[in-house]
Amino acid sequence: MLSVSDLRATVDGNQILQGVTLDVPAGQVHAIMGPNGAGKSTLSYVLTGRSGYEVTGGTASLDGEDLLALAPDERAAKGVFLSFQYPLEIPGVPALTFIRTALNAQRRARGEAEMGAPEFLKLARLKAAELKIDFDMLKRSLNVGFSGGEKKRMEILQMAMLSPRFLILDETDSGLDIDALKIVSEGVNALRGPDRAMLVITHYQRLLDYIKPDRVHVLAGGRIVASGGPELALELEREGYDKYARAA
Amino acid sequence: MNLATAIRARKLEDLPGKRDEAWRWTDLRGLIRTAPEPSTALDTAGLPAGPFDPLAEETLVIANGVGGGRISVAAGETRVVALRIVSRGAGAHAGGVTVSVAAGGRLTLLESYDGEGSYLAHAALAIDCGGAIERIVLAADDAEGVSVSQAEVVLQPGARFAQTLLTGGGRRQRLETAVRHPGGHAELRLDGVYLLDGKRHADLTTVVTHTGFDGATDQLTKGVVRDQARGVFQGKIVVKAGADRTDARMGHHALILSDRAEVDAKPELEIYADDVSCAHGNTVGALDQEALFYARQRGIPEADARAMLTEAFVGQVVDRIEHEGARELARAWVAGRLAP
Numbered sequence: 405m406l407s408v409s410d411l412r413a414t415v416d417g418n419q420i421l422q423g424v425t426l427d428v429p430a431g432q433v434h435a436i437m438g439p440n441g442a443g444k445s446t447l448s449y450v451l452t453g454r455s456g457y458e459v460t461g462g463t464a465s466l467d468g469e470d471l472l473a474l475a476p477d478e479r480a481a482k483g484v485f486l487s488f489q490y491p492l493e494i495p496g497v498p499a500l501t502f503i504r505t506a507l508n509a510q511r512r513a514r515g516e517a518e519m520g521a522p523e524f525l526k527l528a529r530l531k532a533a534e535l536k537i538d539f540d541m542l543k544r545s546l547n548v549g550f551s552g553g554e555k556k557r558m559e560i561l562q563m564a565m566l567s568p569r570f571l572i573l574d575e576t577d578s579g580l581d582i583d584a585l586k587i588v589s590e591g592v593n594a595l596r597g598p599d600r601a602m603l604v605i606t607h608y609q610r611l612l613d614y615i616k617p618d619r620v621h622v623l624a625g626g627r628i629v630a631s632g633g634p635e636l637a638l639e640l641e642r643e644g645y646d647k648y649a650r651a652a
Numbered sequence: 653m654n655l656a657t658a659i660r661a662r663k664l665e666d667l668p669g670k671r672d673e674a675w676r677w678t679d680l681r682g683l684i685r686t687a688p689e690p691s692t693a694l695d696t697a698g699l700p701a702g703p704f705d706p707l708a709e710e711t712l713v714i715a716n717g718v719g720g721g722r723i724s725v726a727a728g729e730t731r732v733v734a735l736r737i738v739s740r741g742a743g744a745h746a747g748g749v750t751v752s753v754a755a756g757g758r759l760t761l762l763e764s765y766d767g768e769g770s771y772l773a774h775a776a777l778a779i780d781c782g783g784a785i786e787r788i789v790l791a792a793d794d795a796e797g798v799s800v801s802q803a804e805v806v807l808q809p810g811a812r813f814a815q816t817l818l819t820g821g822g823r824r825q826r827l828e829t830a831v832r833h834p835g836g837h838a839e840l841r842l843d844g845v846y847l848l849d850g851k852r853h854a855d856l857t858t859v860v861t862h863t864g865f866d867g868a869t870d871q872l873t874k875g876v877v878r879d880q881a882r883g884v885f886q887g888k889i890v891v892k893a894g895a896d897r898t899d900a901r902m903g904h905h906a907l908i909l910s911d912r913a914e915v916d917a918k919p920e921l922e923i924y925a926d927d928v929s930c931a932h933g934n935t936v937g938a939l940d941q942e943a944l945f946y947a948r949q950r951g952i953p954e955a956d957a958r959a960m961l962t963e964a965f966v967g968q969v970v971d972r973i974e975h976e977g978a979r980e981l982a983r984a985w986v987a988g989r990l991a992p
Contacts, residue, residue: 452949453948453949454945454949455941455945475948475953475954476945476948476949477948477949477950477951477952477953477954477957479949480948480949480950480951481951485949485950486949488946488949491946492940492942492943492946494946494947494961494964495964495965495968496963496964496965496967496968497960497961502947502960503950505956505960506950506951506952507951509953509956510951513951513953545964562950566950566951
C-alpha cells in the first residue's frame with residue numbers, strides 16, 4: 405500500500421523531515437507518535453501535496469504509484485484522504501454541496517460515473533445518522549460555526565462518503581470529549597478492511613485505545629527512531645518521549 | 653456641472669477627472685480626449701430580448717439615451733418592471749427615468765445595461781421611494797464602453813429600498829447611488845458585486861445621508877478582480893446631527909486574483925449624531941490558500957476549487973436578493989463569469 409523511503413522535506417528552508425522510511429501494508433493501521441515539532445503534521449502534508457512543503461529527497465508511493473508526482477486532487481482521487489487537525493471553514497458552500505462536488509470530481513478523475521442526487525442524499529443521510537450528525541447541519545456552510553468536535557465528525561463523515569483507500573488521521577482526537585472520541589473512532593474503525601490502510605498521527609496514546617494499531621512508530625527529529633507493536637504506545641505514555649527526543 | 657449636461661453639450665472640460673476627489677479613481681477627463689459625436693437613434697424593434705424580460709410584466713427601454721420616461725406605482729399596487737438601458741456605437745448619449753412608488757406600493761425594478769461599442773453613456777435615475785422598492789441592476793457594458801449611471805434616491809419615512817448591483821465593468825464604468833435617508837424606520841439595503849477581468853474597470857460609489865432618527869442602512873459589496881482589472885468601491889455614510897439611533901453597517905470585501913489587478917476602496921463614516929450604531933469592514937486579499945488546499949485534498953481540481961470558493965464568496969451577496977427569479981439569474985451570471 406503506502407511505501408515511504410528516506411523522505412526528506414523542508415518548510416520555509418528548514419529541514420523538517422530528515423529521511424522517513426515507512427511501509428504500511430494494505431489491511432493495517434499504523435500509528436505515528438512523537439513529541440511536538442517532530443514533523444508529524446509535515447509528514448501528512450507532504451504525503452498529500454500541500455504547497456510550501458518542499459520534498460528534497462526520497463520517495464513516497466501508493467501501490468507502486470509515485471505520489472509525489474501528483475497534484476493534491478489527483479492523490480485524493482487515488483484514494484488518499486487526510487483528516488485535518490484543524491478542518492477549514494468554507495463559508496458559502498453547504499457541506500452537502502462540498503462533499504458531492506468532491507465525490508463526483510474523484511469519480512470523474514477515476515473514469516467512473518458520477519453519483520446522482522437521490523443516491524448521494526440517501527448515502528449522506530445514512531452516514532450522518534451513523535455519526536450522530538444532525539442532517540440539517542449538512543445544509544449549512546461547511547464547518548462554519550461548528551464546534552471542534554463537530555468539525556472532526558464532519559471530517560469522518562467526508563471520509564465515510566468518499567471511501568478512501570489510504571487514510572491519514574492527523575491528531576483526530578484533539579478537541580474531542582470522550583463521547584465524541586468514541587463516535588469518531590467507531591466511524592474510523594468501520595472503514596478498516598483488507599483493501600485499506602491507515603496512518604494515525606497522534607501525540608497521545610488515548611486514541612489508540614479506540615483505534616487499535618498494528619504497528620507504532622516514533623517520529624522524532626524528522627526520522628522514525630523506533631517501531632514496535634501496540635505495547636510501544638503504552639511505553640511512551642508511561643515514560644514520555646524524552647529518550648527518543650535525545651536520541652534524535 | 654451636471655455630467656449628463658456635459659455629455660450633451662460635448663464639454664470635455666466639464667467631465668469629472670482625477671482632480672475631483674470623488675472621481676479620482678474613475679478619471680473621465682483624462683480618458684476622453686475628443687468629444688464623441690452624439691449617438692444616432694436606435695431601432696429598438698431590432699434589439700434582442702433583455703435578460704430580465706421573462707421576469708417582468710413590462711419592459712421600458714432607453715436606447716442610446718432615447719426613451720425611458722416615468723414608472724409610477726400607486727398605493728396597493730405591486731409591479732415588476734424591466735428597465736433596459738441599451739448603448740450601441742461610438743457616440744455619446746444621456747438618458748434617464750423617473751421612478752416613484754407611493755406608500756403601500758411595491759416595485760421590483762429589474763434594470764439592465766447592455767452595451768456594444770465604444771460609447772460614452774450616461775443614465776440618470778430619480779427615485780422617490782415611499783413604499784418598497786427592490787432594484788436589481790445587471791450591468792453588461794462593452795469592454796470599450798464608458799458609462800456612468802447615477803441614481804438619486806429619496807427615501808420616505810417607513811419606506812424600504814433594497815438594491816443589488818451586479819457588474820462586469822467596462823472600459824470605465826461607474827454605478828453611483830446617492831440616498832437621502834430620513835430615518836423614521838425607513839430601511840435601506842445597498843449591495844453590490846463586481847466581477848472584473850481583462851482591463852475592465854468598475855466603480856461602485858454610494859453616498860447615504862441619514863437626516864432623521866431611527867434609520868437603518870445595511871451595505872454589502874463584494875468584488876473579484878483578475879488580469880489587469882480595477883475595482884473601485886467608495887462608500888460614504890453621513891449621519892447628520894439629530895439622526896440619532898441610526899443603525900448603519902457597511903462591508904466591502906474583494907479578492908484580487910492576479911498581481912496586476914487592483915482594488916481601490918474608500919469606506920467613510922461621517923457621524924454628527926449621538927447614540928448611533930455604525931460599523932464598517934473592508935478587506936482586500938487573495939483567495940484563502942488553506943481552504944483551497946483543503947478542497948483539493950478532497951479531490952476537487954484546482955480550477956474548480958477556485959471557482960467554487962470564489963462563487964461562494966460573492967454568493968453571500970447574491971443570496972440577499974429577494975426576487976427569486978432575479979436571484980437565480982444573478983447566480984447563473986456569477987457562475988458563468990467565474991467558470992474555469
